Amino acid sequence: MAHLQSNLVRDGNGGQIKFPIFISQEDMDLIGKEFIVKDGDVFVVTYPRSGTTWTEQMVHLLVNKGEQGAQRLTDAVPWLETLPHRPGGMIEFLKTMPQRRLFTSHLPHVLMPPLGDTTAKVIYVARNPKDVATSTYFHNQSKLGYEGTWEEHFQEFLHGDVGFGPYFDHILPWWQASQKDERILFMKYEDMKHDHAGSVARIASFLDLQANPGLIDRVVALSSFKSMTSNETTNFDWIPQKADKPKHFRKGDIGDWRNHFTAEQSQQMDNVFMKKIKDSGLQFDFGDGVILP
Numbered sequence: 001m002a003h004l005q006s007n008l009v010r011d012g013n014g015g016q017i018k019f020p021i022f023i024s025q026e027d028m029d030l031i032g033k034e035f036i037v038k039d040g041d042v043f044v045v046t047y048p049r050s051g052t053t054w055t056e057q058m059v060h061l062l063v064n065k066g067e068q069g070a071q072r073l074t075d076a077v078p079w080l081e082t083l084p085h086r087p088g089g090m091i092e093f094l095k096t097m098p099q100r101r102l103f104t105s106h107l108p109h110v111l112m113p114p115l116g117d118t119t120a121k122v123i124y125v126a127r128n129p130k131d132v133a134t135s136t137y138f139h140n141q142s143k144l145g146y147e148g149t150w151e152e153h154f155q156e157f158l159h160g161d162v163g164f165g166p167y168f169d170h171i172l173p174w175w176q177a178s179q180k181d182e183r184i185l186f187m188k189y190e191d192m193k194h195d196h197a198g199s200v201a202r203i204a205s206f207l208d209l210q211a212n213p214g215l216i217d218r219v220v221a222l223s224s225f226k227s228m229t230s231n232e233t234t235n236f237d238w239i240p241q242k243a244d245k246p247k248h249f250r251k252g253d254i255g256d257w258r259n260h261f262t263a264e265q266s267q268q269m270d271n272v273f274m275k276k277i278k279d280s281g282l283q284f285d286f287g288d289g290v291i292l293p
């Protein structure tokens with residue numbers, strides 16, 4: 001079976017969005033009813049495989065003055081959509097969180113709990129869709145039991161038949177929201193790769209955190225691909241995954257899509273990409289100096 005098992009979740013506008021099988025409508029209803037955004041909350045929001053874990057680590061370290069702590073990253077920066085699955089339930093879990101709460105989320109903008117008039121902030125990270133499609137293929141194989149071919153996955157990705165819905169339906173509303181609300185910082189994976197230290201400084205400044213050069217250096221070192229892969233609180237080795245497939249930290253490069261896309265697939269993606277992104281003002285780096293549109 002090529003397709004991943006999934007749930008359909010109502011988007012609040014009469015439509016439905018495909019979610020991973022382990023996140024249900026009931027989970028989203030509970031979050032919609034009981035999750036209240038508080039002053040100081042920080043949300044790292046992404047379309048999956050866009051640099052979520054990397055950004056979580058930078059935020060976690062900055063907020064904690066460079067101290068990693070003993071908690072796994074998935075506990076220090078819990079995944080909003082899975083809070084209802086925490087032992088004891090979401091409400092009890094939230095009581096155990098520190099004053100400044102950090103969360104991660106893959107929610108489309110339409111389903112995100114409203115920030116209201118709080119001082120909560122969102123760091124949204126986007127990555128070029130070809131690398132996201134590539135990374136998602138290996139992720140779905142290793143962690144979600146996907147057995148389709150690359151071409152099957154590619155078509156599903158292109159048509160939005162994947163977890164958290166179509167790529168563009170995710171990034172474009174978040175991009176637009178970031179233009180109107182200064183509590184939303186829109187970052188790109190590729191910029192973080194090109195200027196890791198500058199990105200750490202940008203996040204620190206956005207979160208109104210004091211970050212001297214020593215702290216920035218430390219955060220850069222502890223959030224490097226190599227360091228996160230060998231650190232047992234960040235490497236995600238505790239997540240069940242197939243031993244013969246790439247791990248959560250796979251390559252961490254810009255442009256690996258070139259090793260997987262055919263010329264025709266690249267063209268098909270460009271056709272969709274250009275149409276969707278044309279008037280948005282957004283640009284992406286696809287590697288090897290190719291910036292589109």
Ligand code: A3P
Nearest residue numbers: 049050051052053054135224225249250251252
């Ligand atoms: P690849 O599969 O292309 O290697 P997410 O955390 O959103 O699931 O994203 C995972 C992607 O981010 C993977 O991409 C992973 O290797 C990459 N990544 C994770 N940590 C990174 C880091 N510190 N530096 C660069 N890339 C990183």
